[in-house]
Amino acid sequence: MNNESLGLQGLIKDSAQGSTGDIYHTTHLDWLDSNDLYDIEWSVKPHLNGNGKASWNVSWEPVSSNGKMQMYWPSWRRFGQKVVFWLMHHPEKKPPVSSTICVYAREIRAICEWFCFERRVASVSEIFRDDIDALLVYLESLQLKRNSVNTKLSMLRLFNQFKPLVGEGLSFDPFRANGSISKVSKQISVPQGHTPTIYPRDFFQILNSALAMLNRADHLLERLDAYMNLRSINVSKSSRNVSRQYKKKYGESTLELQNDL
Known part of the structure; x- marks a missing residue:
């Protein structure tokens, strides 16, 4: 019997009775x-x-990996793999495309790994509110964009949402106390940012300035070289003295030269 014919409530009932164990072996994983x-x-x-x-x-x-927690990783790994299974075989949801499921699976594995080896939580059922808060602090420290944080938190919520199907999971909604995932993501992420728009008139002004600078580049380099020669000849003299000599010889101040560079 496939997932679609059994239905969501039937799957949840069978999971509660412990009779869905074989579904992970008998279902054809065409992905x-x-x-x-x-x-x-x-x-x-x-x-x-x-x-x-x-x-x-x-x-x-x-x-x-932490040596002491390595013994708990196989159960964490299987839990994460089951979460991905239900993303692909949920009877009431369209499965993600392959590229998306790869992203989701890596995020789920990373979250499982963090709880296991960083927080040293033996199983998903032993996650408490302070563990969730610690994860949010950790994600904030990574300075991630909002979309990236949103994906990670969405995968974390599945630990609770898919508990009836998997048979284990988070015993509470990790975001009920903090508000929506979108709200939490905004709080702990950095601004998305965008490339500033350059309007045509401004663009051509910049282009004209660049072309003008190229046209006088040789002359500008000659003036700079002349100033550097004066500096090398008059090493013992003050900068003000050299600046006066430059202005007397070339008819411009060193400040004007600096502004042109």
Whole structure:
């Protein structure tokens, strides 16, 4: 029986009774080359041509590991993989495209890894409010753009939303106390920023100034060279004295020369 025919409520009921364990083995994972959810190295089947092979790979090996917490990583890894499974096989939601699921899977793995090795939380069911607050502080320290933070927090919320399907997860909505994900993302991210617009009139003014500078570049370099020669000849004299000599000889002040540079 597939997920669609069983329905969301049926899946939740079976999960509560512990009878969905085989679904991760019996469901055909047409989006994974190996068709094995618990592989440590995933190769997601691409939906676009042209991207390098590495862009479709997802590794479930932790980047950094703490020896004492290493024993807990397999259960964290399987939990994260199950969350990705339900992103792809949710009976009431359209699955993301391959490129998106690669991004989501990496974000989920990174969050699991942070809780396991940085906060030293043994399992997802042992995450408390102070762990969530610590994660938000950590994300803020990374100085990420709002969209990036929003993606990470959206994946974190799945730890609670998919708990009925996975059979384990966050026991509380991590953002109920803080407001919406969008609000939290805005608070802990840096401004998105954009490239300032240069209007045509301003652009041509800049272009004309640049062309004018190029036209007098040789003359400008000659004047600069003359000033540097005076400085080298009169090393023992003050800058004011050299400036007076330059103005007397070339008819302009060193300030005018500086402004032209």
